[in-house]
Amino acid sequence: MKISARNQLKGTVKEVKLGAIMAEILVELATGEELVSVITRNSAVSLDLKVGDTVAAVIKSTEVMIGKE
Known part of the structure; x- marks a missing residue:
């Protein structure tokens, strides 16, 4: 799979919760x-x-917030 988004995190599905509309x-x-x-x-x-x-979480965002205490 080739996509333009550079922020990709590979991982393993640990849980799938299917709702009526969302998952x-x-x-x-x-x-x-x-x-x-x-x-x-x-x-x-x-x-x-x-x-x-095995999946890739692709993060495409115009805003990423960072917080610090």
């Missing part, structure tokens, strides 16, 4: 950190996402 996908990165993506249920079904699948 929550938990991805574990190689570092052990986790991230959650909320996508449409149709997209999750179309991609046939399952626990154990």
Whole structure:
């Protein structure tokens, strides 16, 4: 898969929660950190996402916030 977005994090699907309209996908990165993506249920079904699948989380954003305490 070739795409223009450079911010890609490869990981493994750890959990798939299908809702009526949306799906929550938990991805574990190689570092052990986790991230959650909320996508449409149709997209999750179309991609046939399952626990154990290797995926790329693609981050395309015009705004990234950073906080510090």
